[in-house]
Amino acid sequence: MALIDLANPTRFLALANRVLPWLAAATAIVLAYGLYRVAYAPDDYQQGATVKIMFLHVPSAWLAMMGWGLMTVAALGTLVWRHPLADVAVKAAAPIGAAFTFICLITGSLWGRPMWGTYWVWDARLTSVLVLFLLYLGMLALYWTADDPNRAARAAAILALVGAVNIPIIKFSVDWWNTLHQPASVVRMDGPAIDPTILVPLLVMALAFTLLFFTLHIAAMRNEILRRRVRSMRMMQAASA
Amino acid sequence: MISLGPHASFIVVAYLATVIVILGLTVWIVRDYAVQRRILGDLESRGIKRRSQREDQA
Numbered sequence A: 001m002a003l004i005d006l007a008n009p010t011r012f013l014a015l016a017n018r019v020l021p022w023l024a025a026a027t028a029i030v031l032a033y034g035l036y037r038v039a040y041a042p043d044d045y046q047q048g049a050t051v052k053i054m055f056l057h058v059p060s061a062w063l064a065m066m067g068w069g070l071m072t073v074a075a076l077g078t079l080v081w082r083h084p085l086a087d088v089a090v091k092a093a094a095p096i097g098a099a100f101t102f103i104c105l106i107t108g109s110l111w112g113r114p115m116w117g118t119y120w121v122w123d124a125r126l127t128s129v130l131v132l133f134l135l136y137l138g139m140l141a142l143y144w145t146a147d148d149p150n151r152a153a154r155a156a157a158i159l160a161l162v163g164a165v166n167i168p169i170i171k172f173s174v175d176w177w178n179t180l181h182q183p184a185s186v187v188r189m190d191g192p193a194i195d196p197t198i199l200v201p202l203l204v205m206a207l208a209f210t211l212l213f214f215t216l217h218i219a220a221m222r223n224e225i226l227r228r229r230v231r232s233m234r235m236m237q238a239a240s241a
Numbered sequence B: 001m002i003s004l005g006p007h008a009s010f011i012v013v014a015y016l017a018t019v020i021v022i023l024g025l026t027v028w029i030v031r032d033y034a035v036q037r038r039i040l041g042d043l044e045s046r047g048i049k050r051r052s053q054r055e056d057q058a
Helices: A009-039 A049-081 A084-116 A124-145 A149-163 A166-176 A196-240 B005-045 B051-057
Strands: none
Touching: A009 A049, A009 A084, A009 A196, A049 A084, A049 A124, A049 A149, A049 A166, A049 A196, A049 B005, A084 A124, A084 A149, A084 A196, A084 B005, A124 A149, A124 A166, A196 B005
């Protein structure tokens, strides 16, 4: 059996039904442990207790970019192999990626006000993340307004590939331009610049958010497969009437 | 007791906003699943089958 045969919608539904309860349970456990570690993490010597916002902001920022990365890989599946699950994956990831990008923007803004003295500044990092959020909204609008799912899939795949250009811009914006936003402090060539007492809770929260992302994504993919079945059955009903 | 310092309101609002967004997204996905299952069940109870189901029976 070819690998691609394993990725048919019926097999995916069976797999999703088996995996989702375990994934949801793992998310709840890791999230509970992460929040416990966050509650007892020490204050930052400069930022005080506002560092607690980082435990939401940084994982959301990572997942905002990972979500678009996932959509980009799936978009290749749509354009190159025309695999039906690829478009399902793109469509299901869009609202989840948009939600995490929104959380990233909101928490960043609420962290910026006490630390920078402003909720917003048009620097390269903040602006490129706002562009990512607008790209997600564009993707959602494309799916919600399209009459023909096949044309929507192709257009969405192209938008995903074009939007992928923004991901390295977000990542390296703090290096390429002079920004108010601080440079990378975790994913760096010479190792994290954060003390382990804060880094460990941050990584646990990042794992919890990642598990949450995949739980919601698999559940949303399952919904989308069922929605397409409903559409196909309604078309057959209309054709036979 | 955990002390959130002079900027407690910013921290609390950040956590509340995150909870609201994630809960909203989760409820939307769970409800969507229930809706699709109900519609699918309704169509199947009226004897409407997908093409692949018809092929399986043939």
